[in-house]
Amino acid sequence: MVADTAPAKLTATRDGRVLRVTITNPARLNAIDYATMAALGDVFAGAADDPGVRAIVITGEGKAFCTGADLSAMSGGIGPEEVMDCASRLVTAITATPVPVIARINGPAAGVGVGIALAADLIYAAESAYFLLSFTNIGLMPDGGTTALIAAAAGRAVANEMALLGERLPATAARDAGLINAVLTDAELDAQVDQAAEKLAHGPRRALELTKRALNATNLAALDAALAREKDGQVELLGSADFAEGATAMLQKRKAVFPG
Template identity: 55%
Template sequence: MSEDFLRAVDAGVLTITIARPQRMNAFGVRAAWDLAGFIAEADADPGIRVVIITGEGKAFCTGADLAGEAAAPQEALDAVNAYVRAIVAASIPVIAKVNGPCAGMAVGLALAADLTFVADTAYFLLPFVGIGLLPDAGTTALVPAAIGRTRAMGMALLGERVYGPEALAAGMVTAVRPAEELDGAVAAAAAKLASGPREAIAATKRAMNASTLAGLEGALRRETDEQVVLLQTDDHQEGVAAMLGKRPARFAD
């Protein structure tokens, strides 16, 4: 088992917990590949009917671990894209239980899920422009598909936090619950799905995704092409240094 995740199965429901609370559940390339593999394995297992993804501790996931393992830009993006594709392609439903901050590539993780349940204190954040990058993990397709171009552009360009109640009002998430009620709400939804008609659920997921996410594959390729270039710029290096140093970035004129 990957040390970055905890996995538990109960009554046909696989819960995958990102277990890096010391890093606010930010994770690296190897873990991204692991997550994609776990989802594919679950989908191939007739005993698994639902997958829940959540985070240990106070955060859901704060994105890529910028202070962690080094990887070539293409490899890193391929790994992130792999778990987005795995979630969307899975015939079984995937639920994101967003228990705390959800930032960067984790927004793609949460919104690729079929159902997204959020604690009222949790928030979503696309901080990419602030570190000289463009949003990735499919968020240039997933976020506009959920809330429309104008709101999505505001999130991407201004980097403002969108808290649970605002995300619900915008149509970004399935439900918002007080933090202490989140586990129960997700467990109830998972139990209903696990006892439901597997083929009908799979067909519904395929049809909904075909109607709303037809541009996802193109977005993943476009994000990757652009990001590979941006990851090598001075602006990105300055953005990361500023973030890690907790100071304002000084981008080139």
């Protein structure tokens, strides 16, 4: 039973034909809680029914895009399965919404934040940005569809390195690997995002919808199965001793010591 009543930390505002969505938890580098994940899923799902929305831009407030799930999202009566279902619904809503989605990566994207970013159709990052799957560092596995999204964009080698080693991938390396579209200075980022958003917003909505659907059917055919596997694995790991140690070590700002 979902019992979380916390307010969602996001804004969604119309700018002409462009819907601009911002995660607003800068004090936590836009770590995302259950309420915000659910509300974001609603925003993207709702865009399908609004003919006035022709493009969506998602970003984070302040210096980060999204640094993953807030561990407190599993408090207040929300179980691991519900959290995983909510994250999967959000990623699916981004890929399924009929209008093109642009991710404005203004800083770090970590954990499920990587999934949110890579589910977008166009991804532009600031030079200061990086991508990080730190799950194995705390006894978990990647989720948010990243086990499929990274491999689909950059291949098995990059996916394995990010997922197994849990180290940062700088924006320039992500671009060189084909994971994102471009890396720009902070001053250039908004101009590029706005230019792309305006072009899409004044393009043929139905043609863009069918093009997006065709591209995703080919490139993201494995996404649904990946989300299901991630849920099963993550639910198991969230109840493990390794995760208990990893989470405690993270909160205590020390290196986790996993049993041999």
